[in-house]
Amino acid sequence: MITGMTDYNQRVKRWLPGGVHYNFHLPWEETPIHFLKASKSRVTDLDGNEYLDLYARFGALIVGHGHPEYNERLKETIDRVLSVSHCDMDAEALELIHRYVPSAEMIRFGLSGTEIVQNALRLARAWTGKNRFVRFEGHYHGNADNIMGGRSPKKGLPIPADYFGDLKGTQGRARDAMETQSYLIPWNDAEALEELILHQGDDIAAVIMEPVCINGGGVMPAPGYLQRVRQLCDNHGIVLIFDEIITGFRMGLGGAQRHFGVMPDLTTLGKAIAGGGVPVSALVGKEEIMRLLVDKKVIHAGTFNGYPLGTAAVKATLELLGQHDGLPLAQMNERITMIHDIFREEASRIGLPLVIQGPPGCASYHCCNKPLEHPSEYTFELMSLDILLHQKLAEYGILVSTVSRMYPNIMLGMEDVAWFRERIGGALAEAKEWLDELA
Amino acid sequence: MTREEIEAFIKSEIAAVLNQQPEDIDEGLNFLKIGVSSVQALKIINRARKRLDIDISPVALFEYKTIADFAGYLSDCLNERVAE
Numbered sequence: 376m377i378t379g380m381t382d383y384n385q386r387v388k389r390w391l392p393g394g395v396h397y398n399f400h401l402p403w404e405e406t407p408i409h410f411l412k413a414s415k416s417r418v419t420d421l422d423g424n425e426y427l428d429l430y431a432r433f434g435a436l437i438v439g440h441g442h443p444e445y446n447e448r449l450k451e452t453i454d455r456v457l458s459v460s461h462c463d464m465d466a467e468a469l470e471l472i473h474r475y476v477p478s479a480e481m482i483r484f485g486l487s488g489t490e491i492v493q494n495a496l497r498l499a500r501a502w503t504g505k506n507r508f509v510r511f512e513g514h515y516h517g518n519a520d521n522i523m524g525g526r527s528p529k530k531g532l533p534i535p536a537d538y539f540g541d542l543k544g545t546q547g548r549a550r551d552a553m554e555t556q557s558y559l560i561p562w563n564d565a566e567a568l569e570e571l572i573l574h575q576g577d578d579i580a581a582v583i584m585e586p587v588c589i590n591g592g593g594v595m596p597a598p599g600y601l602q603r604v605r606q607l608c609d610n611h612g613i614v615l616i617f618d619e620i621i622t623g624f625r626m627g628l629g630g631a632q633r634h635f636g637v638m639p640d641l642t643t644l645g646k647a648i649a650g651g652g653v654p655v656s657a658l659v660g661k662e663e664i665m666r667l668l669v670d671k672k673v674i675h676a677g678t679f680n681g682y683p684l685g686t687a688a689v690k691a692t693l694e695l696l697g698q699h700d701g702l703p704l705a706q707m708n709e710r711i712t713m714i715h716d717i718f719r720e721e722a723s724r725i726g727l728p729l730v731i732q733g734p735p736g737c738a739s740y741h742c743c744n745k746p747l748e749h750p751s752e753y754t755f756e757l758m759s760l761d762i763l764l765h766q767k768l769a770e771y772g773i774l775v776s777t778v779s780r781m782y783p784n785i786m787l788g789m790e791d792v793a794w795f796r797e798r799i800g801g802a803l804a805e806a807k808e809w810l811d812e813l814a
Numbered sequence: 815m816t817r818e819e820i821e822a823f824i825k826s827e828i829a830a831v832l833n834q835q836p837e838d839i840d841e842g843l844n845f846l847k848i849g850v851s852s853v854q855a856l857k858i859i860n861r862a863r864k865r866l867d868i869d870i871s872p873v874a875l876f877e878y879k880t881i882a883d884f885a886g887y888l889s890d891c892l893n894e895r896v897a898e
Contacts, residue, residue, distance in 0.1 A: 539890040540870040542877070755863060759856045759872040766852060778873070809853045 380421040381406050399777060408774075413440035415786040418774070427794050430774040431782035434621050434737055436651030437707075438692055439786025445650050445691045452687040462683040464690050471693040472659060475628040478617070478642045481665035483658045484681045484689075488620040488645040489517030491656035492583070494675050495641045496521075499581035499614035501673045502664045506555075508581040508616075509571065511562035513591025513750025515543070516583060516618050516643075520552035527559045533571065535559035562588055563596060563749050565603040576611040583616040586631035586639075589780070590621075591750025592741060593733025601637040608640075614664065620645040620656070625736030625782070628693070628701055634734075640664060650692035651784070655685040695785065703785040708735040711783035714795045721799045727807045731781075740764070740779045742810060759813060764806045771802035815866060815892065821885035823865070827858040828881065841881040859884070866892050 384406045388394030395407050409421045416439060418428045428440070438445045456462050473479045485491040496508055516522045524543030525535030535553050537544045558575065560567045562584060572579060586601060588594040608615040617639035619630040624647045626634055632642065641660035649655035658675070659665075667673040679685070696704050715731045715738065722729035731738050732746040742760035747753060761779040768775055773795060775781050815823070821841055828845055829836040831854050839848075846855060852875075859875050868891045878884040 539887070539894045540868060540874065542871050542873055755860060755870070755872055759860070762872055763852060763856070809851075812853045813856060 380409050383409055383421055415439050415441065415788065416784060416791045424772070426769070426772045426774045427791055427798075428774050429781040429783065430776045431784055432651055433646065433776055434625065434780070434782040435646040435649075436782070437624060437647035437736075437784050438650040438652070438695060439784040442650070442695070442786060445652065445688070445695060448687050448691040449652060449684060452683050456683050459683060461681065462686060464683065464686045465681060468686045468689040468693070471690065471697070472644075472648075472657060475633075475693065475697070476619075476623070476642060476644070476659055477629055477632050478638050478640070478661065479659035480662040481660065481668075483665070483668060483675055484685065485656040485658065485675075485677055486654045486679055486685075487517070488618075488643065488656050489519050490677070491620075491643045491645060491658045492516045492522065492616075492618060493519055494658050495616050495643050495660075496581060496583070497675075498641060498658070498660075498664055498667060498673055499616065501667050502614055503580040503612055505578050505580035505613075507557060507575070507578050508583055509558045509560065509568065509579055511560060511584050511588070511750075513562060513588055513594070513753070514583075514585045514618070515590035516585075518545075520545075520548045521556045522553070522583075525553050525557075525559055532575070533558045533560045561749065561751065562591070563594065563600055565600055565607075568604060569607055572607050572611050572613065576613065579611070579613050581614040581616050581641075582608055583618060585622065586617045586619065586635065586637070587622050587626065587734060587737075588750050589733060589737050589739075592747045592753045593737070593739035593780070594747050594750055595733065596635065597748070601635050605637050605639075614641060615639045616641045616643065618643050621647075621737050622734065624648060624692075624696060624704075626734040627704065628696060631734075648692065649685055649688035650695075653685050653688045655689055657689075704736070707783050707785045707787055710787045710789070710792055711735050711738070711781065713792045714781070714783075717792070717796050718799060721803050725800070725803045725807050727803055727810060736783060738781055740775075740781065760810055763809045763813065764802070767802040767806040767809070768799075770805075771798040773798060773802065815889075817885055817889035820862065820866070820888050820892070821881060824858060824862060824881050824885055827861065831858070839881065841885070843881070844879040845881055845884075846876075846879060862888060868892055 384394050410418045411421050412419050416428055417425055419425050469482050472482050524541045526538045527533035527535050558571055560571055605615055617632055619642050622631040623644040643658055645656035668675050712735050719729055728742055728744045729740055730746050731740050733739050742764055743757055825836045825839045828850055829839050832849050855875055856872055863870055878887045
């Protein structure tokens with residue numbers, strides 16, 4: 376018998392390590408919230424508490440909870456063609472991705488962001504005949520051994536290594552997986568990249584980045600930075616990979632690449648691509664590179680790749696987002712921008728420093744006066760403040776994603792804006808007391 | 815600082831917050847459950863971080879919830895920095 380969420384989690388914890396499904400949860404929650412039901416932008420937990428859901432399953436949920444058309448499409452697929460390798464919705468889903476994502480000359484589906492990033496790196500290695508890839512501080516590309524966490528030394532080649540205190544570090548990493556495969560350098564610093572490529576470009580197969588550093592606090596690329604990176608990659612025969620798993624359909628249907636007018640060679644997509652109800656990732660890119668898969672020179676495999684439910688979800692999601700020339704996304708952005716404005720106004724009234732930065736569909740708040748220009752500016756002190764505000768928001772019925780990200784969905788309504796307006800003042804006032812105490 | 819010294823430092827800080835004697839603080843307890851607020855805990859950890867001159871995330875506070883665990887974590891970080 377369920378006697379409340381804490382008891383329920385204890386029951387779960389008996390079998391599930393830590394009582395959570397993944398390690399990048401919100402560790403300051405004493406008990407993970409188990410939800411009983413969800414509708415549009417609201418979720419209700421086992422204890423009957425209702426929240427505005429700006430957590431949105433790490434940003435995957437873009438159609439909203441219980442979207443009738445999306446759900447109907449999934450139900451229809453379950454009843455009609457649940458488990459086959461290729462189905463009658465493949466062409467439509469592929470054509471939609473091609474239509475919206477500029478670099479999508481060819482497309483392959485996967486299930487997770489982690490695996491699709493590894494497939495992108497494999498393709499880049501095969502295409503260039505080189506081994507290493509360059510990644511950037513504050514960016515996240517999945518939990519594989521060769522790409523998660525680490526820190527480069529202050530002097531010498533930027534070869535990352537594990538260090539104590541790294542929350543994205545892990546025991547059990549295959550020996551030298553990170554050290555032999557990647558370089559890790561600061562982002563938004565074209566000179567750092569140029570310097571590295573000039574000296575090590577002969578062994579660099581790929582440069583991979585989030586085109587907007589969402590995982591580093593919603594940091595936008597400096598003017599001209601992406602263009603300069605593109606140019607450096609072109610000049611040195613390096614594959615440019617944009618990880619648009621978050622920005623892909625949250626920064627407009629064409630992602631960051633359309634927004635900034637910079638075309639990567641390969642792009643990884645995921646999360647919101649399938650609406651948020653089922654897992655789908657995608658590797659898209661230049662036909663000449665993707666042809667390595669046609670010739671089977673590069674292997675890409677997976678039992679559930681292109682599964683009908685996922686394909687139906689991609690088709691339904693992109694059709695929904697693209698309705699009326701992208702009106703649902705425009706409306707979503709308009710409403711979350713109202714929430715951002717209210718957030719700023721209330722913070723200002725209360726005297727709490729607050730900036731909201733990043734694209735509206737995946738913006739982050741920070742308790743400071745000036746937007747971050749580099750992920751390294753996300754200091755201990757600032758993250759502490761953001762965590763404290765996060766806790767207060769949750770107490771007042773507003774859930775945001777780690778650490779301070781706010782993910783809207785297309786069912787976000789004016790009633791949700793009103794919900795936020797009613798609660799944010801109290802949350803901020805209490806947070807202000809905490810923050811003053813911390814200062 | 816040794817692990818024991820780090821643990822003693824955290825215990826003395828917590829004791830000051832709770833108006834108790836350090837020897838009365840049980841290092842095996844979750845310090846967020848013995849009357850230390852999130853803010854107070856973050857302040858203590860920030861002071862320890864500055865004193866040890868190590869690079870950690872505040873999220874660690876919530877990952878290593880007992881004084882003993884957190885002291886061990888800080889000690890590992892410190893040892894690595896010394897090794898560098």
